[in-house]
Structures are given as C-alpha cells and as structure tokens.
Amino acid sequence: MSTDRVRLDQWLWAARFYRTRAMAKNAIDGGKVHMGGIRAKASRAVHPGDVILMTRPFFDMEVTVTGLSANRGSATLAQALYAESADSINTRMRVIAARRLERAGLIPPPSRPEKHGRRELRRLKQSEPDT
16 A cells, blocks of 8 residues: 555565564664664655665665555565665675675584583583683
8 A cells, every 4th residue: 555654664664674663663763774864763754765774784775765655565565665776785795795605614513412512512611711
C-alpha cells in the first residue's frame, strides 16, 4: 500500500533494513540513520527522492527513496522502495570480499571437543594473560 506520508521507522521496516519497527526506531534514536546529512527522528516523514545514510555494523549504506510503503511485503517489493548508490554498493562489496578473505584460511573442527579437548581448552584460556 502506497501512501503520501510514511514515518521513517515504518519505511525502514517495510524496506526490510530492520526486522522490527522497534529495531528501526532504536537505530534511528541511536544516531545510526541520517536524512539529508542530519540525524533523523523516527517520526520524520519520508518522501521519494530523500537520501538516507545508514550506519551498518561493517559499512555505511546510502539509499535513495524511490517508493513509499507502510506495510512490510516480500523482499522483491521491498527492493523496489529504494535505490542504493554506486559508491555504497562498491564499499559493501569490498568489505564483504575482505571479510571472506579473512575467513578463507579458517578450518572449523570436524566436531565438538571431547572431554580431554575441553580440559585442554579450559587450561589454555586460564593460562592466557588478560589483554
């Protein structure tokens, strides 16, 4: 459903950037969402053409609002509500590639440690100095 006026927290939830409206509101109140270079409020109205900058855990996302919806729909409908900038996409892809490289040499153990292995891990953790 498209409307003339949609709150920012509703739009972020409908566009599937956050799982709940409460999470969207907490991110906005925490200063992780800016509109037009200004820290946004949850009740601020969103209009097509608005630029929203969101601070995510490992990168920043810059999106332009292309559609309005107060209702959460499928992922394909949600993607039609915004357009991510080219710089934002490049940054996100670089960060994802770097994180994959960091984990490339990591070989997970085949199973959980047995009793002897757990004791060794406990001894190792207790012998490490605090950093």
